[in-house]
Amino acid sequence: MMANILVFAEQRDGKFKKSAYEVIGAAKNIASQIGGQVVALVVGSGIEGIAGELAGYGADKIVVADNEVLKLYSTAGYSAAVVEAVKKNDAGCVLMPASFMGKDLAPAVAAALGTASATDAIGIEVADGAVVATRPVYGGKSLVKVKSKKAPFIVTLRPNVFPVPQKDESKSAAIEKIDAHISADSIKAKVKEVVAGAAGKLDLTEASIIVAGGRGMKGPEGFKVLEELADAIGGVVGASRSAVDAGWISQADQVGQTGKVVSPTLYIACGISGAIQHLAGMSSSKCIVAINKDPEAPIFQIADFGIVGDLFEVVPALKAEIKKAVGG
Amino acid sequence: MNIVVCMKRVPDTAAKIRVSSNGKTIDESGIEYVINPYDEYAIEEALRIKEKSGGEVIILTLDSSDAQPVVRNALAMGADRAVLLKCAAKPVDSLATAQALAAGLKELNADIILMGKQAVDYDNLQVGPMVGQLLGIPCVSVITKLEIADGKAVARRQIEGGEEVVETTLPAIFTAQKGLNEPRYASLKGIMAAKKKSLVEKDAQSAEECIEVLKMEIPPARKGGRIVGQGIDAVPELVKLLQFEAKVL
Numbered sequence: 001m002m003a004n005i006l007v008f009a010e011q012r013d014g015k016f017k018k019s020a021y022e023v024i025g026a027a028k029n030i031a032s033q034i035g036g037q038v039v040a041l042v043v044g045s046g047i048e049g050i051a052g053e054l055a056g057y058g059a060d061k062i063v064v065a066d067n068e069v070l071k072l073y074s075t076a077g078y079s080a081a082v083v084e085a086v087k088k089n090d091a092g093c094v095l096m097p098a099s100f101m102g103k104d105l106a107p108a109v110a111a112a113l114g115t116a117s118a119t120d121a122i123g124i125e126v127a128d129g130a131v132v133a134t135r136p137v138y139g140g141k142s143l144v145k146v147k148s149k150k151a152p153f154i155v156t157l158r159p160n161v162f163p164v165p166q167k168d169e170s171k172s173a174a175i176e177k178i179d180a181h182i183s184a185d186s187i188k189a190k191v192k193e194v195v196a197g198a199a200g201k202l203d204l205t206e207a208s209i210i211v212a213g214g215r216g217m218k219g220p221e222g223f224k225v226l227e228e229l230a231d232a233i234g235g236v237v238g239a240s241r242s243a244v245d246a247g248w249i250s251q252a253d254q255v256g257q258t259g260k261v262v263s264p265t266l267y268i269a270c271g272i273s274g275a276i277q278h279l280a281g282m283s284s285s286k287c288i289v290a291i292n293k294d295p296e297a298p299i300f301q302i303a304d305f306g307i308v309g310d311l312f313e314v315v316p317a318l319k320a321e322i323k324k325a326v327g328g
Numbered sequence: 329m330n331i332v333v334c335m336k337r338v339p340d341t342a343a344k345i346r347v348s349s350n351g352k353t354i355d356e357s358g359i360e361y362v363i364n365p366y367d368e369y370a371i372e373e374a375l376r377i378k379e380k381s382g383g384e385v386i387i388l389t390l391d392s393s394d395a396q397p398v399v400r401n402a403l404a405m406g407a408d409r410a411v412l413l414k415c416a417a418k419p420v421d422s423l424a425t426a427q428a429l430a431a432g433l434k435e436l437n438a439d440i441i442l443m444g445k446q447a448v449d450y451d452n453l454q455v456g457p458m459v460g461q462l463l464g465i466p467c468v469s470v471i472t473k474l475e476i477a478d479g480k481a482v483a484r485r486q487i488e489g490g491e492e493v494v495e496t497t498l499p500a501i502f503t504a505q506k507g508l509n510e511p512r513y514a515s516l517k518g519i520m521a522a523k524k525k526s527l528v529e530k531d532a533q534s535a536e537e538c539i540e541v542l543k544m545e546i547p548p549a550r551k552g553g554r555i556v557g558q559g560i561d562a563v564p565e566l567v568k569l570l571q572f573e574a575k576v577l
Contacts, residue, residue, distance in 0.1 A: 110422075144544045
């Protein structure tokens with residue numbers, strides 16, 4: 001019998017992240033090549049009710065670790081649950097979203113099991129019977145293909161890169177409970193409070209449209225123009241390092257080698273010249289648009305489409321034109 | 329308070345990366361090495377804790393002897409001494425790195441361990457939580473704020489669309505995110521003082537790598553450079569291209 005693929009299906013507040021479905025899709029694809037079942041693990045408190053939904057996305061079996069202690073994320077609590085699920089389900093590979101949660105959890109699980117973990121994969125395939133992950137290194141300036149010499153191979157997948165499987169409402173799967181054997185006392189680092197940033201704001205790493213500004217924004221007020229365009233097209237505002245270092249926008253919004261590495265469908269770079277560190281963080285976007293006064297700006301060399309001009313004129317015009325074209 | 333900062337030497341972020349002839353690593357010729365940018369936040373935070381609560385700041389790094397000049401830069405920022413765990417080649421594998429660091433940390437008896445959330449070479453974001461697991465102490469990753477009082481720590485860690493406030497017992501590990509602080513520059517006095525500070529080399533505990541790199545490659549260059557036009561007159565054409573050619577609207 002082939003080993004199974006365990007998927008950590010991330011939920012917060014009783015709602016699955018889109019990336020949980022993306023990871024199940026990727027797991028299904030791997031399972032179709034090497035065999036084994038896709039086992040989805042849901043960790044939390046009061047989450048039994050939502051777990052069944054995962055069958056529709058391709059989970060063959062669903063495992064639930066439901067415990068009041070696991071209501072909020074903790075490295076110790078959640079890693080104990082994953083380790084238990086790995087042992088009970090003969091997992092040869094564990095996939096998780098490369099979210100803040102997944103990127104904290106995967107290494108703790110790998111260290112507990114003495115095995116390898118690969119972060120933020122943008123590709124996963126089977127070669128010679130082994131799972132091979134492709135991941136960016138040097139801030140996206142280079143890519144490596146890696147495999148593990150030990151099982152299970154733990155891989156986190158970058159959000160927004162793998163497609164969400166078509167949901168099949170007719171599918172169901174067995175749900176099994178596991179006990180993570182974790183007590184409140186054994187969790188030494190506890191979340192006391194979750195502080196929401198801008199309410200309901202999507203993180204840059206999850207956004208499919210990003211409107212980013214750089215030094216050309218001239219000041220914090222400049223970003224209002226970008227906010228308006230982003231709001232109109234369902235996007236999120238990002239920034240280059242120079243705009244963040246100038247204090248015009250929060251560090252959480254920085255895209256680049258020392259910021260977030262993003263892969264949206266559409267990246268609109270406004271007043272960004274295109275330093276190598278910035279390009280590293282966004283060059284895997286599907287489509288890049290550059291708006292800049294300087295026709296010699298390096299950003300134009302990698303952008304699919306460019307407009308040479310004053311962004312304070314072009315961006316509002318772009319907003320109006322997109323609304324006209326898409327919004328009816 | 330014993331504060332240990334795990335530091336890594338990485339290629340300057342402005343460096344152009346080329347793949348070496350073995351097809352698995354980068355070509356290091358002409359590369360300038362710097363302190364990993366995220367580790368600078370960790371060093372700064374360590375110095376601030378020391379300034380407030382006293383103690384010693386020790387730099388711990390896993391590298392070859394070539395790392396000495398970069399480690400001296402950390403001493404010039406104000407760290408008290410450094411330990412270099414010497415290995416022939418830095419492991420690619422996070423777990424092997426974490427195992428070697430954990431062995432080194434056991435001898436240093438740290439109350440607080442700080443390191444960058446990731447090194448900007450392999451971008452793994454794994455070593456902090458792995459060391460925590462191996463030493464059996466908590467790790468709070470990707471922090472933007474840290475307060476130490478009464479033998480406890482309260483940290484803020486970044487999550488999607490917000491932050492978590494995490495309280496932890498000590499000893500603990502914290503991995504630094506940009507925004508935690510503004511790292512200081514080394515003063516001339518600091519640079520002079522750093523030359524006399526203790527930098528001990530020890531053989532690293534060798535650990536078996538479980539990750540195998542099959543291939544390294546440079547992603548294909550984007551075929552960009554299509555200027556649609558100048559100013560607002562080009563906007564309708566751009567929207568058409570986004571809608572019907574790129575199909576992203």
